[in-house]
Amino acid sequence: MNRSRWSLIVGLLLLLTATSGAAQTPATAFQVGDRILLHVEGDSALSDTFTVVAGPALRLPEIGEISLAGVRRADIEAYLTRELGRYIKDPVVEARALIRVSVLGEVTKPGFYAVPVDLVLPDAVMLAGGATQRARIDRMRILRGDSSLWSGDQLQAAIARGATMDQLGMHAGDRIQIPGQRDPESNWRIAGLVVSIVATSIGIIALTHK
Secondary structure, three states: OOHHHHHHHHHHHHHHHHHHHHHOOOOOEOOOOOEEEEEEOOEEEEEEEEEEEOOOEEEEOOOEEEEOOOOEHHHHHHHHHHHHOOOOOOOOEEEEEEEEEEEEEOEOOOEEEEEEOOOEHHHHHHHOOOEOOOEOHHHOEEEEOOEEEEOHHHHHHHHHOOOEOOOOOOOOOOEEEEOEOOOHHHHHHHHHHHHHHHHHHHHHHHHHOO
16 A cells, blocks of 8 residues: 555545544533532622633632533532632532523413523423423423424433433523414314405405495
């Protein structure tokens, strides 16, 4: 095998390795805008809810920024315990990652909620007061922008196996949408409106041809 062909093969292998590594970047890595609920025993300044800043990083009083690059949200407590140990002797740390999502549609209290990423989806719905009697839970969807992330049988299967918000790959700004059942009476109202419009149109046409 000549040197140029060998160099080409090596180059392709390196390219494939780089592409594979990018594809395996975890969807559960921290994003700017995520929040971290932090409690450090005996330190009130470090016991608060902090927002993840560009980097991504966590900016803490008197300590500065702690990089969160490559840190999974599920590992945040162990990671911060280790990092804060560089500044505090034997810190006792409790930390949970939060994301701000909206719960909309047929729930009692639709709106925005800061939700722990280790929460399962039905518990997130309960934060919004639970589903109404008209809710179609089987048609629930998770949306990001104009795209649907989860819906239908795939989402129902994930709920059944107890998937958390983190395992669903949810980010800050995502929406949980619960549609409602169509009111049977509304179908008759719509049908009546259509008939009225058709009758009016026929009357107008008849008058214009007289």
